[in-house]
Amino acid sequence: MKKVLVGLVSVVLLVAFLVAGCSSPAPKTAQQAPAAVADSKPVDHSKLPTKGIGTSISTDVKAKKPYKIAIIVKNTTNPFMVKSIAGTQKAAKDMGFECISLSPARQDSIDDQVKIMEDAIQMGVNGIILHPIDSNGIMPAIRKAEAANIPVAVIGTPAAKETFLRSGVDYTETGVLITKAVAELIGKKGKLIIIEGPPGAQNAIERLQGIKTALKDYPDIQVVASQTANFKRTEGMQVTENLLQKYKDVNAIIGANDESALGAAQAVKAAGLSGKVVIGGFDGNQDGSAAIKSGEMAVSYNTDPFGSTYLAAAYIVQFLNDGTKPPKFFVPFPSALDDPIINAKNIDNYISNIAWWK
Amino acid sequence: MKKYLDSIKHSRTIYSFVGLMIMVVISSLTVNKFMTFDNVITIFRQASTLFILSAGLTATILMAEIDLSVGAASGFIGCVSAQFLKADLPVPMVFLLGMALGALVGMLNGFLVGTVKMPSFIATYGVSWVLAGLSVIVMNGAVIFGLPEGFTWFGTGYVGPIPVIVIIACIIVALVYFLLHRTTFGRDIYSFGFNPDAALYSAVPVNRTLYAAFILSGITAGIGGLLMMARLNAADATMGDAYGMQTIAAVVIGGTSLLGGEGGIVGTIIGALLLTIVVNVMNLLGISSFAQPMVVGLLILAVVMFDTYTRAMQEKLIE
Numbered sequence: 145m146k147k148v149l150v151g152l153v154s155v156v157l158l159v160a161f162l163v164a165g166c167s168s169p170a171p172k173t174a175q176q177a178p179a180a181v182a183d184s185k186p187v188d189h190s191k192l193p194t195k196g197i198g199t200s201i202s203t204d205v206k207a208k209k210p211y212k213i214a215i216i217v218k219n220t221t222n223p224f225m226v227k228s229i230a231g232t233q234k235a236a237k238d239m240g241f242e243c244i245s246l247s248p249a250r251q252d253s254i255d256d257q258v259k260i261m262e263d264a265i266q267m268g269v270n271g272i273i274l275h276p277i278d279s280n281g282i283m284p285a286i287r288k289a290e291a292a293n294i295p296v297a298v299i300g301t302p303a304a305k306e307t308f309l310r311s312g313v314d315y316t317e318t319g320v321l322i323t324k325a326v327a328e329l330i331g332k333k334g335k336l337i338i339i340e341g342p343p344g345a346q347n348a349i350e351r352l353q354g355i356k357t358a359l360k361d362y363p364d365i366q367v368v369a370s371q372t373a374n375f376k377r378t379e380g381m382q383v384t385e386n387l388l389q390k391y392k393d394v395n396a397i398i399g400a401n402d403e404s405a406l407g408a409a410q411a412v413k414a415a416g417l418s419g420k421v422v423i424g425g426f427d428g429n430q431d432g433s434a435a436i437k438s439g440e441m442a443v444s445y446n447t448d449p450f451g452s453t454y455l456a457a458a459y460i461v462q463f464l465n466d467g468t469k470p471p472k473f474f475v476p477f478p479s480a481l482d483d484p485i486i487n488a489k490n491i492d493n494y495i496s497n498i499a500w501w502k
Numbered sequence: 503m504k505k506y507l508d509s510i511k512h513s514r515t516i517y518s519f520v521g522l523m524i525m526v527v528i529s530s531l532t533v534n535k536f537m538t539f540d541n542v543i544t545i546f547r548q549a550s551t552l553f554i555l556s557a558g559l560t561a562t563i564l565m566a567e568i569d570l571s572v573g574a575a576s577g578f579i580g581c582v583s584a585q586f587l588k589a590d591l592p593v594p595m596v597f598l599l600g601m602a603l604g605a606l607v608g609m610l611n612g613f614l615v616g617t618v619k620m621p622s623f624i625a626t627y628g629v630s631w632v633l634a635g636l637s638v639i640v641m642n643g644a645v646i647f648g649l650p651e652g653f654t655w656f657g658t659g660y661v662g663p664i665p666v667i668v669i670i671a672c673i674i675v676a677l678v679y680f681l682l683h684r685t686t687f688g689r690d691i692y693s694f695g696f697n698p699d700a701a702l703y704s705a706v707p708v709n710r711t712l713y714a715a716f717i718l719s720g721i722t723a724g725i726g727g728l729l730m731m732a733r734l735n736a737a738d739a740t741m742g743d744a745y746g747m748q749t750i751a752a753v754v755i756g757g758t759s760l761l762g763g764e765g766g767i768v769g770t771i772i773g774a775l776l777l778t779i780v781v782n783v784m785n786l787l788g789i790s791s792f793a794q795p796m797v798v799g800l801l802i803l804a805v806v807m808f809d810t811y812t813r814a815m816q817e818k819l820i821e
Contacts, residue, residue, distance in 0.1 A: 221739040226643030372791030386785035
């Protein structure tokens with residue numbers, strides 16, 4: 145029995161040491177920065193084929209033939225994905241093409257997404273709008289589509305290499321702008337908790353990079369903890385509950401998306417700290433908007449999946465019509481030019497005129 | 503009492519308990535905020551959902567069957583109940599309907615395993631897919647939020663300093679303990695799990711017990727789903743996903759044998775606490791997100807390895 149106890153203690157100690165060894169700041173990912181970040185300057189609005197943003201987006205582009213364009217998403221449970229499909233459907237109606245929506249049978253499964261890419265090629269679609277599940281894993285399928293002369297526009301999570309078009313937000317920029325907004329709200333000084341996205345996910349990495357870049361301008365803001373919640377509300381709540389044990393005096397929390405920020409808000413409320421902690425998120429989703437209106441959350445970033453897929457569809461239709469290519473590979477949308485920050489002042493206008501989730 | 507202590511001493515639960523104690527000691531030594539009242543309450547609050555979800559599952563596993571549908575069932579029942587709440591159904595009614603739905607899911611599992619004679623692994627796996635799919639359909643890609651306060655109280659409210667959800671979890675655990683250790687149903691579960699042939703010969707109503715175990719598992723999944731939703735103040739189609747394997751891990755870490763007949767609810771509580779504490783401590787220590795899943799995995803392996811090793815030693819001693 146004694147021997148056994150010694151054995152167990154050493155195993156636990158081993159784990160403890162491993163843990164201690166890993167508690168240094170997150171290792172830099174060895175992943176190559178995708179070509180996508182090369183030029184992320186916003187494109188001037190007058191040069192876009194569309195007007196407006198969110199559900200009020202419109203275009204003059206018309207399809208010359210009834211093209212078949214596929215929208216391939218990551219899952220059908222996330223409102224963001226559902227509205228990406230809705231954006232493409234509206235585009236199909238406005239521009240006169242046929243929209244085919246496809247989603248992996250197993251949520252967020254890169255295997256399944258590769259399979260449906262291949263199916264789409266077999267089906268003979270003319271263009272593909274794609275939310276890649278994995279930046280690298282999807283590349284062979286994208287190249288296969290391109291070999292079959294099908295332009296692939298990528299939204300959200302970037303693909304590892306350049307394709308026909310990348311649209312959706314520039315994640316780095318979203319991180320920078322939200323961090324600035326939060327920093328101003330806490331008077332440029334204080335303690336900050338970052339609730340990270342899934343470790344290794346390209347969009348989460350870029351967003352975190354943006355947050356860190358922006359923080360360089362605020363030397364009086366101290367990041368007391370940076371932990372993952374995998375973009376999930378449950379985990380955002382649990383992580384925040386745990387962290388609030390140690391940092392009751394925290395001034396601000398930035399969640400890597402609205403869901404995790406809302407979890408944080410729930411934990412802050414339960415800890416009786418409502419009103420004392422400034423919470424920022426990303427996406428401007430329905431619940432996030434309600435939380436900004438009620439004051440539980442301070443800011444969010446309108447990542448507009450509706451508008452960005454619509455824009456991507458317009459570029460694809462233009463290309464299929466007469467070979468017009470996008471002005472450059474990465475057209476960030478919405479960008480800093482679109483006043484993407486949602487806060488207490490503009491929330492009513494956002495909800496009634498812009499919100500992509502309606 | 504003496505007899506009970508003896509039975510624990512000879513069961514594997516004692517080893518998970520030792521594991522838990524070592525974990526607690528190391529944590530309080532390394533993390534200065536670990537042993538505060540607030541943090542202990544936080545740990546229990548977070549573990550409550552896991553307590554409830556794995557309570558019924560323990561009965562199923564004691565019968566040497568498995569229920570892989572617990573996570574999906576809790577998510578599905580959460581989603582349906584959110585729709586009920588949106589339709590302004592009264593809260594007690596929603597709870598009853600949720601539990602009834604859970605019982606229905608359990609009955610389906612019981613039917614597939616007990617009557618159709620499918621292996622429980624594949625039957626409940628299939629059911630979990632059906633339920634996950636139904637959740638997506640029920641929610642239609644939306645997230646429901648802003649539930650009535652009379653409902654969220656169950657997930658976020660307090661009675662004195664104790665969170666309501668912890669109290670509910672304790673009541674459910676006590677009920678399941680009573681069922682397993684003080685009723686014929688419980689005795690039948692243990693005797694069947696321990697030796698199915700002997701149980702058959704001694705006229706244990708095997709099928710009825712099997713149905714009952716799955717129904718119990720379904721009901722606790724339902725309550726777990728309701729409370730998960732009350733705690734989050736929202737429901738989305740994927741919320742049960744994380745619990746599918748975690749519940750089984752809690753039961754097995756707690757010393758309940760996958761071969762049935764050995765272990766019990768006390769062990770499950772310990773297993774759930776271990777799984778919750780490790781995450782809590784990693785958060786408090788500020789451990790890199792990249793390392794966290796690996797540490798959880800190592801902990802599971804360490805506990806089960808210790809358990810296997812001590813059993814082998816014990817058998818040697820007996821020889």
